[in-house]
Amino acid sequence: MSVQLETAPDALLAQRAKDGDERAFAVLVRRHSPFLIAFATRYLGGSSDADDVVQEALVTAWRQLDELREPARVRSWLATSVARRATDVLRTRARRDVQPLPDEEGPATSPQPDAVAEGRAATRALGDVLAALPADQREVWLLREMAELSYDEIAARLEVSPATVRGRLARARGAVLAAMAEWR
Amino acid sequence: MDDTIGGSGRTLEQLSAYFDAGRSPRVAAIEEDAECRAMLASMERLSRLTRALVVEESGAVDAGWVDRVLAVVRDEVRAGRDLPLEAIDDRTETTVTEGALRELVRRAGDEVDDVLVGSVELRIDDAPALHVRVTIGVRFGSPMRARADAVRAAIDAALAAHAPAPVREIDVVIDDVFDAGVLDA
Numbered sequence: 286m287s288v289q290l291e292t293a294p295d296a297l298l299a300q301r302a303k304d305g306d307e308r309a310f311a312v313l314v315r316r317h318s319p320f321l322i323a324f325a326t327r328y329l330g331g332s333s334d335a336d337d338v339v340q341e342a343l344v345t346a347w348r349q350l351d352e353l354r355e356p357a358r359v360r361s362w363l364a365t366s367v368a369r370r371a372t373d374v375l376r377t378r379a380r381r382d383v384q385p386l387p388d389e390e391g392p393a394t395s396p397q398p399d400a401v402a403e404g405r406a407a408t409r410a411l412g413d414v415l416a417a418l419p420a421d422q423r424e425v426w427l428l429r430e431m432a433e434l435s436y437d438e439i440a441a442r443l444e445v446s447p448a449t450v451r452g453r454l455a456r457a458r459g460a461v462l463a464a465m466a467e468w469r
Numbered sequence: 470m471d472d473t474i475g476g477s478g479r480t481l482e483q484l485s486a487y488f489d490a491g492r493s494p495r496v497a498a499i500e501e502d503a504e505c506r507a508m509l510a511s512m513e514r515l516s517r518l519t520r521a522l523v524v525e526e527s528g529a530v531d532a533g534w535v536d537r538v539l540a541v542v543r544d545e546v547r548a549g550r551d552l553p554l555e556a557i558d559d560r561t562e563t564t565v566t567e568g569a570l571r572e573l574v575r576r577a578g579d580e581v582d583d584v585l586v587g588s589v590e591l592r593i594d595d596a597p598a599l600h601v602r603v604t605i606g607v608r609f610g611s612p613m614r615a616r617a618d619a620v621r622a623a624i625d626a627a628l629a630a631h632a633p634a635p636v637r638e639i640d641v642v643i644d645d646v647f648d649a650g651v652l653d654a
Contacts, residue, residue: 288585288608294647297606300588305546305568306575311539318535319527326526336531340538347542408522411515429489430519436489454489455482462511468518 291315299356302347310350314343317360321367324431328371328424330416338374342366364432365442368424375420407468414464422457425450475504488512552593552633565633567591574603577627581619583608587644598637599628606645617641 290298290312301309318339325335325342346366353362415423428439436454440447473480477498479487487499488509499505551564571589578586587604594600601624607616621639628636 287579288583288606290579290585292647293585293606294645297585297587297645297647300604301575301586304571304575304589306572307539307542307546310542314538314542315530315535318530318538320523322530323523323526323528336534340534340541343538344541344545348545404521405525407518408525411518411522412526430516431523436486451486452482455480455485458485458512458515459481461515462508465515465518 294357295359296357299350299353299359302359303350303353303356310347313359313363317363318343320360321363324364324427325367325371327412327415327427327431328368329374330420330423334374338370339367342370345370358433361433361438364428365434365438368428368432368442410468411461411465414461417464418457418460422453422460425453426457426461429454474508475502477502477505479505481508484508485512552591565631570628570631570633573627573631574601574624577623578603578605578620581616581623583611584616584620585647586620593634594637596637597634599632599634600638600640601628601636602640602642604642604644606647607643609646609648613643613646617643 290308293309293312295313295316298309298313302313321339321342322335325338326332329335329338343363343366346363349366353359355362415426418426424443425439428434428442429436434442436447436450439450443450474484477484479496479499484499484505487496492500492509499509546568550567552567552570570591574589574591575586578584585606587606590602592600592602603620603624605617605620607613620641624639625636
């Protein structure tokens, strides 16, 4: 029996995509787009631009697949491409002095009794805390905790030193830990 | 920011970097301090909570959007080099792109049970003769040696009719064993 491409591991699909196999790239796009759009939405501070940012980032990634060094980490690599494009959008916005759209989620409601609702309330609380972080701290948090990049990779993406990344991430952690104290 | 945590003599920044290093190599001054351990456990919980947040916020993606992305990708075929096919006469030249040849190799290998082809490397030496190196993934529990041999034979047969030069060697490297679903026959 042939093996379905849809069930293949990321590393294999990424290798094929590097060789120009658009079917393998399509599987990666379908598999990781929900994550990438969620990541872009957070990165942009809750925005309707996320779909466009991810679309452009994926097309750019397809053109630059030769630069993918670790096929098994293709998801992080795609997230880096999304972050790069999102940063451009944020810069353009800053120049135009346009306010980002408000987060679509409402304010956190009081926790409901069952465990699932409690879990959801915790993630919602975290989402609110992340949205309220200073932009430079939120950025490193998302690149580290969501995109799972290393300090060196984050430093390269942001064009700062790894020491700066380490400091910002520690400040972000301190702020999030303090704000989430009641959820511990 | 420079306050140290518990009796460890370590700052939050040092603890945060230690956490990201996977708590390795082990630092006794941190691991033996209750306050540090509690802080590391909180960082771990926040990481888990972030992953849960990602799952919650990763909603279904509009199929039309995916199709639009893939349509752009399809318009930008990365075909690779043109490889000249053996000339039938002096007046005509026929070439095959590296991309087309790779696709041929992939399809041949994919036809083998429990196998998916990963990367395909093609090299033409001065002879000229073609050297092929493919990596494959094999489904867990499948006989690896037999599958690799079958892949080599399938690629050899597929290239016989289409290769730009005689096939000198076909290396098959198994670099992945996966537990994947199969296509219903």
